[in-house]
Amino acid sequence: MDSLLLQVLNGLDKGGAYALIALGLTIIFGTLGVVNFAHGALFMLGAFCTVVLNTLLKSSFQSAEPTGVDFLGRPSFDDILYVNHWFGENVGNFIVDWAVPLSILMAIPVMLIVGYTMERGLIRHFYKRPHADQILVTFGLAIVLQEIIKGYFGANPIPIPAPDAYAGVLDIGTYFGFEPGAVSYPARRFVYFAFSVVVISAVFAFLQFTTFGMVVRAGMADRETVGLLGINIDKRFTTVFGIAAVVAGLAGVMYTPILSPDYHMGMDFLVLSFVVVVVGGMGSLPGAVLAGFLLGILQSFASMNEVKAILPGIDQIIIYLIAVIVILVRPRGLMGRHGVMDT
Amino acid sequence: MTFSNQKQKDYLITALFAVIVLLAPILLQPLGLGFADMVQKLAIFGIFAIGFNILFGLTGYLSFGHAAFLGVGSYAAMWAFKLLSMNPIIALLFAVVFAGLFALIIGFVSLRRSGIYFSILTLAFAEMSYRLAYSVLTPITNGETGLQLVQSDPRIIDTAVFGIDYGAVLPTSSLFGIQMTLYPGFYFCAALLIISFYISVRIFRSPFGLMLRAVKSNQNRMNYTGLHSRPYTLAAFVISGMYAGLAGGLMVVTDPLAGAERMFWTQSGEVVLMTILGGVGTLFGPILGASTIKMAEVKLTEQNYQTLSEAFSFLPLGLQEFMVSVASWFTGDKWHLTIGLLFMVIVIFLPGGLVEGIRRLAKLVKRKITKKDQSDTASTVAAE
Secondary structure, three states: OHHHHHHHHHHHHHHHHHHHHHHHHHHHHHHHOOOOOOHHHHHHHHHHHHHHHHHHHOOEEEOOOOOEEOOOOOEEOOEEEHHHHHHOHHHHHHHHHOHHHHHHHHHHHHHHHHHHHHHHHOHHHHOOOOHHHHHHHHHHHHHHHHHHHHHHHOOOOOOOOOOHHHOOEEEHHHHHOOOOOOOEEEHHHHHHHHHHHHHHHHHHHHHHHOHHHHHHHHHHHOHHHHHHOOOOHHHHHHHHHHHHHHHHHHHHHHHOOOOOOOOOHHHHHHHHHHHHHHHHOOOOHHHHHHHHHHHHHHHHHHOOHHHHHHOOOHHHHHHHHHHHHHHHHOOOOOOOOOOOOOO | OOOOOHHHHHHHHHHHHHHHHHOHHHHOHHHOOOOHHHHHHHHHHHHHHHHHHHHHHHHOOOOOOOHHHHHHHHHHHHHHHHHOOOOHHHHHHHHHHHHHHHHHHHHHHHOOOOHHHHHHHHHHHHHHHHHHHHOOOHHHHOOOOOEEOOOOOOOHHHHHHHOOOOOOOOOOOEEOOEEOOHHHHHHHHHHHHHHHHHHHHHHHHOHHHHHHHHHHHHHHHHHHOOOOOHHHHHHHHHHHHHHHHHHHHHHHHHOOEEOHHHHOHHHHHHHHHHHHHHOOOOOOHHHHHHHHHHHHHHHHHOOOHHHHHHHOOOOOHHHHHHHHHHHOOOOHHHHHHHHHHHHHHHHHHOOOHHHHHHHHHHHHHHHHHHHHHHHHHHHHHHHO
């Protein structure tokens, strides 16, 4: 029983990442009708926002006065972090320690600008073109973005430490009445799950409770009529694309302590999140979230030794297998609306 | 020159193509790309892209999982080498048949859906094959090491029928005594490329090809007229899978090693890139795109600081440094950036690919010439 709970927990953080990326993809597909293959690249850009901020915070200068002598007897200098110099030792160390959550503040404007630029500069010219063209041009864009990142940051993964406050292990089992130590779970993964829930709720609240969100939802249902009512839907959709980019970026920012970012992490997640979107139903936001968590949890169940003993290799292919079954049996996905991409 | 019928024209096109392919090592010599490995690669990827074009170019079904057939072809050819004989023809037969069967199964399932669902289904199947090849199927695929020839392989036909004993050396594939490496290997690939090209020309012209085009332009209307389109699309899928299998088999014939990375989805992406870059649905497009990408890969990766400095040495010193630093972003190990940008430009401005570009250029030149002729005649008329 406790091992089952552990598997559910293990699936939650990966499921959170799937759900966030798939949510952004679905928003873009549902509103703009664009299949965005560059969405994984946006996830990666978010992760690299953290890398940039982390490097910036760790930038230092040499002390003016020698602080000691090295082993050759020459005077040696200490490296002093700028943040320590500006804010004092305590605050400085705190800021460096909390670099990952702080990156959220940086990632939001950056990803918003990236999203706006992408929509204005490229995507909007592809609204009327067939899906295949959209896939191809965004695929090209993804390659370009990922090569630029590779050019600046190199091909190796860059480890980013989590804040000390959540570097430890949570003994979740005790909350459910198990033995202490039976179900221990890294705190950073739990933080990621909580974070993804917050972001997802924020997106849903935004769409559900604001006038802007209402217009967007109306636009998802019937774009033409909304336009006929005198609402400039194109302008709103640019913002929607920006929001989707921010969601993907935030997913990337917070995922860095779990997976060291490298230039092809976007492509790795892209394929999976497309599968998630299809399983959830093209254009269905709750479907994307549900399918994200569901597939994350199923994947971690499939990697249990007991399951692998019965069906060898199932952990590698479970997600794709489910996608194939869903597409064949119920093409509109788990929660897709009737008649939307139903063939 | 006019031709009375289409067939003669096709023969001429194929003959022209054959001449270009067979002379490729000489034609590419000035570019420094005439070496055997390179032209072999061009021919092999040409076959792969031509096959992909039969599916995507004619029916419009965008498969993102063609690399799986490449991989299956490679493994099948490798096992034919290990178990039966080092004769490439047997290995290629194996590769084509197995890839075809595999394509039949995947196509039968995937073709129940169209559009993006089809793309995702093929992608999912290819990804499953890739992952299984790395994990559970290790006895067949030898996992990460890749499948290799070993001295103790049985090679039944070789030992029993021909009585060849390879002794202590690892055998290379040989066609009745001709080693399939270097230029002989290339001419073997080239012969198959020409045959594949001719077959694709025949398919393009045939009523079958016309049916496939009908699927692309309006499948609903086709169904309403009472035609069942799936057998046609399935046939196209299997044919293009067999082409991919042939390409995978040839990779093994020229270099006996088969690894699972050939099935990774970026490999499928590459063949999509090639076909789009050259021109979807055209005869020469895929091979043009395949050779452009493969040649650009070699040319761009071999550039380094020194060669770039030499290339820009005609500029004043400061400007030279600047140009070198700009160009270094697009060459060396960053060559994918160039390909990505080129690909985006093509999709945005030239959806017909390089072939359409050439066609437009030719039209422009032609119009200019005729305009000049007209103005010439006009001026002479005025003078009279």
